[in-house]
Amino acid sequence: MQLILLLSFVSTNLPYMNENRFDNKLSRPGLAFQPLYKQVEEQVTQLIVEQRWKPGEMLPNEFQLASEFGVSQGTVRKALNSLTSSKVLTRRQGIGTFVSEHTGHHGLYRFYPLIGDGKNPELPKAELLSITTETASKKVAEALALKAKDKVIVLIRRRILEDEFCIAETIYLPYKWFKALLDEKDVPHTLYHFYQTNFNLTVHTIRDSIKAELATQNDVDMLNIGLGEPLLEVTRIAQSLNDKPMEYRISRCRSDKYHYLVELN
Amino acid sequence: MQLILLLSFVSTNLPYMNENRFDNKLSRPGLAFQPLYKQVEEQVTQLIVEQRWKPGEMLPNEFQLASEFGVSQGTVRKALNSLTSSKVLTRRQGIGTFVSEHTGHHGLYRFYPLIGDGKNPELPKAELLSITTETASKKVAEALALKAKDKVIVLIRRRILEDEFCIAETIYLPYKWFKALLDEKDVPHTLYHFYQTNFNLTVHTIRDSIKAELATQNDVDMLNIGLGEPLLEVTRIAQSLNDKPMEYRISRCRSDKYHYLVELN
DNA sequence: AAGTGGTCTAGACCACGGA
DNA sequence: CCGTGGTCTAGACCACTTC
Helix, strand or coil: CHHHHHHHHHHHHCCCCCCHHHHCCCCCCCCCCCCHHHHHHHHHHHHHHCCCCCCCCECCCHHHHHHHHCCCHHHHHHHHHHHHHCCCEEEECCCEEEECCCCHHHHCHHHCCEEECCCCCCCCEEEEEEEEEEECCHHHHHHCCCCCCCEEEEEEEEEEECCEEEEEEEEEEEHHHHHHHHHCCCCCCCHHHHHHHHHCCCEEEEEEEEEEEECCHHHHHHHCCCCCCEEEEEEEEEEECCCCEEEEEEEEEECCCEEEEEEEC | CHHHHHHHHCCCCCCCCCCHHHHCCCCCCHHHCCCHHHHHHHHHHHHHHCCCCCCCCECCCHHHHHHHHCCCHHHHHHHHHHHHHCCCEEEECCCEEEECCCCHHHHCHHHCCEEECCCCCCCCEEEEEEEEEEECCHHHHHHCCCCCCCEEEEEEEEEEECCEEEEEEEEEEEHHHHHHHHHCCCCCCCHHHHHHHHHCCCEEEEEEEEEEEECCHHHHHHHCCCCCCEEEEEEEEEEECCCCEEEEEEEEEECCCEEEEEEEC
């Protein structure tokens, strides 16, 4: 009898996977069920996408979020730590939890793997040569998950390290998200931070395919190198926080003094 | 035996950061203090290095490990999950926790980023051309953290994908750890699994530097390609579980039909 | 001193896989 | 059926930062 009473008390209080739980905004029954902490992760990500918290802003503390989502503080913590390990959030003891900014040497560098031989990583400057609008080619449309005749904005840049051209880049952006870019007067060197602050599009993951190529006449003109010299061609698809492709870029990189660096574990 | 010794060092049931804790083998006072779960991570890693559990073997369950290390089950769980995310362990619900094996498509692939264009990842076969012993050059000694005149074992291989040579590799291994390799009759295609099972050396992290190069006469002979064609040269340093460099390799890869793939997040 | 995230513990129940 | 890891909660204390 005591056992029964105890059980009924527990189930009203806050049981794990109680039926009441399914009335909660967070929980779903059946096959599509996700653990609560994953649901919290998704909710928080969605709220960032919706700009409830902007990059650099501080989130409420764990207990406030816990009561908002109707879960315990420990579950919120697990979700926040998971988002921290995927670089969406930054946590600082004694301070708070912040939406990561793609700025400085922490967040940005990891997507700039081209290093001068024997040197420390350094962010190159960029010289913007043109901004145009085109109809996406088949390859570009596929990479950006666009329809056949969708428009894209095309940027052509040269990147400069130590007063020397090192990379020639062609960048394709979906017109539907980036059309305001055409009116922009000053497109900065650090595009990913610019995307984040001006278009609310944060680069979350990238996929680089690397090939070796010979310098064409165009490369010679762009990079001031000899015809037929070997170059690294890096083809990149960048995905946003909600896993939609947001940038397609082809970078042709001098390889005589620079190398592409990867660390895996 | 180790278990008994370890248990004898463990002080009684302990509160968090109690003074008694500092008598525990796991805890250290002062500046070098590490959280308990990190200490458990290090201990478990060390025990794997010492072969208390071999690759593929199952560890004791969380409660047994907890009592052995004198911490709570939750702390052990945090340590085991962390080691799982760094690919040292593999956990399967309902089964147990295992030391990761560098085999099959799960553990091995992540270190083979060369993909046929438009194809799915596939492990290449290898043709071993020579095994020799040399004195390490300055560059090799530096990469492998060896003394000036230490010896290294040098393997030269060609790798084959779909009946075609795609990579020419030169591999340098510290003689002190790999000397038994000289007596080996059958060196298999999958070296990292071989290192793990025969030499108790598990590749944990790699660092690849990628450059574009022109095919030399040697490349022409090795890969059956045209002189002056562009190649990817991948220079790799592989580190073991205890972060010591264990392999230095230079791979010259055909780039006409293959590309090197990186995903970052 | 107050507030934050970080660590640690304890205990409950669930889901999976094998006997 | 049992044992495993997975999820969730609750509550304690520690360490860092700012005021």
